[in-house]
Structures are given as C-alpha cells and as structure tokens.
Amino acid sequence: MHPLASPAQPLAQPLAQPLARLSPPEVVIVPPARPIGPPTAQSHPFAEAYATEDIVLQTARSLARELGLDSVTPAAGSVLRLLAAAGSAKAVVEIGTGTGVSGTWLLRGMRPDAVLTTIDVEHEHQRIARRIFQEAGFASSRTRIITGRALDVLPRLADGVYDLVFVDADPTEYSACADAALRLLRPGGVLAVNGALAGGRISDPSARDVDTLTIRETVRSVRESEEWIPAIIPSGAGLLVAVKR
Numbered sequence: 001m002h003p004l005a006s007p008a009q010p011l012a013q014p015l016a017q018p019l020a021r022l023s024p025p026e027v028v029i030v031p032p033a034r035p036i037g038p039p040t041a042q043s044h045p046f047a048e049a050y051a052t053e054d055i056v057l058q059t060a061r062s063l064a065r066e067l068g069l070d071s072v073t074p075a076a077g078s079v080l081r082l083l084a085a086a087g088s089a090k091a092v093v094e095i096g097t098g099t100g101v102s103g104t105w106l107l108r109g110m111r112p113d114a115v116l117t118t119i120d121v122e123h124e125h126q127r128i129a130r131r132i133f134q135e136a137g138f139a140s141s142r143t144r145i146i147t148g149r150a151l152d153v154l155p156r157l158a159d160g161v162y163d164l165v166f167v168d169a170d171p172t173e174y175s176a177c178a179d180a181a182l183r184l185l186r187p188g189g190v191l192a193v194n195g196a197l198a199g200g201r202i203s204d205p206s207a208r209d210v211d212t213l214t215i216r217e218t219v220r221s222v223r224e225s226e227e228w229i230p231a232i233i234p235s236g237a238g239l240l241v242a243v244k245r
C-alpha cells in the first residue's frame with residue numbers, strides 16, 4: 001500500500017518530506033505510452049501525451065489505481081482545466097472526488113480565489129484527495145470536501161451560483177446529476193460529464209447495460225434540451241460538455 005493511502009498515517013498532518021521522496025519507486029509512474037483509463041478508439045495517444053502530469057498528479061493517479069478507481073485521463077484533465085480557465089471559474093462542483101486527479105486539474109484552471117466543492121460517498125478516497133490538494137499547493141480554504149451520496153448532497157447546494165459542474169461518479173445517476181447541474185449553474189456555466197462514450201459502447205445499439213443506457217439517455221436529453229448548448233469532446237473516456245443558456 002502506498003504510504004499516503006495508509007490509515008495509520010493521518011493525511012491531515014503535513015508531510016514531513018516532499019511527496020516525491022515519500023513515493024516508493026513502484027508508485028512513481030512515468031508518462032503513459034498509451035492512453036490511461038477505459039479504452040476508447042477516440043482517445044488519441046498524442047492528446048494524452050500532450051497533457052503532461054507532475055509528480056502530484058502521477059501520485060494521485062497511482063493511488064487511484066491501487067483503489068481500483070478510473071481517474072480522468074491526462075487529456076480529459078487538461079480539458080477540465082481549460083474549461084475552468086476559460087470561464088474564469090470561481091465556484092465549481094465536482095461529483096466524484098476519487099483521489100483528486102480531476103480536482104487538481106480543475107483547481108489549476110480556476111481563479112486563485114476560487115473554491116472547488118467536491119462530493120464523494122467514500123471518505124477514504126477524500127482523505128487521500130485532501131492530501132493531494134495540499135501537496136499541489138492549494139490552501140484548505142480552496143476546497144469544500146463533502147462526504148455523501150451525490151443525490152443527497154446536491155439539493156443542499158445553492159441555485160445558479162456555480163460556473164462549472166463536473167460529473168464523474170455513478171453513471172446510473174448521470175441524468176439526475178445533469179438535471180441538478182441545470183439548477184446549480186449560472187447562465188453561461190458549463191456542465192462536463194465524464195465517460196460520455198460509455199467505453200466505446202455509446203453508439204452500439206446492442207449495448208443495453210444499465211450504465212450505457214443511462215449515459216445514452218443523458219447525452220440524448222442534453223442534446224435535445226433547449227436549455228443546453230452541447231458538444232462531445234472525445235478525450236479520455238469522452239466528455240459531454242454543455243453550456244447553460
């Protein structure tokens with residue numbers, strides 16, 4: 001187990017050494033030779049290699065792998081950073097903290113005074129993410145880390161004040177999360193949903209598993225809604241992005 005993942009080492013305490021020196025060789029990963037994450041024909045190797053990750057992101061990604069989590073790929077992370085920067089994002093909601101890969105990319109695009117509200121049902125994942133955000137240089141005031149199920153937490157968040165909502169948790173809840181995003185976002189705010197290509201199954205009519213069906217329905221309803229200006233970005237597992245009119 002990676003030292004940062006050990007329950008015996010409280011992540012709330014500051015690191016005594018730089019993160020690079022804490023990482024044993026087996027978890028210090030080199031930039032990928034092929035796309036990370038679920039295989040998709042659309043995720044281009046050059047786009048993945050173009051988005052380089054530092055030791056903090058590499059460590060967060062490595063810890064996610066140990067926990068069996070799929071983090072956003074570097075290319076998808078760079079798109080999230082771009083969306084946050086393009087919108088001068090001051091308030092962002094993330095559904096699915098994981099170990100903090102996507103959160104770190106988002107924070108790096110957000111304004112210096114911006115706050116990331118990140119939700120996850122697993123406290124253990126968030127304990128690691130909190131430490132990753134700290135190691136990435138973000139003050140604790142820059143993150144609001146809420147433990148709970150997305151559909152329980154989202155109704156408690158304020159209407160119309162968020163610049164970006166990123167969804168990367170339970171695919172069967174994607175439609176409900178997109179509906180919640182419409183309420184949470186200001187006009188001109190952006191929704192981004194990870195996994196929009198459903199692992200390459202999105203356009204395969206014979207794929208009728210519950211995750212694919214829900215993702216397909218979310219992609220369709222966002223495209224047909226008068227309230228969104230949508231696009232699919234085929235980076236990583238695929239991002240459904242949509243601007244709220």
Ligand SMILES: C[S@@+](CC[C@H](N)C(=O)[O-])C[C@H]1O[C@@H](n2cnc3c(N)ncnc32)[C@H](O)[C@@H]1O
Nearest residue numbers: 071072096098101102120121149150168169170
């Ligand atoms: C794919 S991982 C997120 C990865 C993260 N976005 C990243 O790129 O670093 C999905 C996360 O969603 C969380 N999750 C699953 N179902 C959830 C739910 N209903 N509400 C909140 N979080 C949930 C899991 O515990 C897991 O940490």
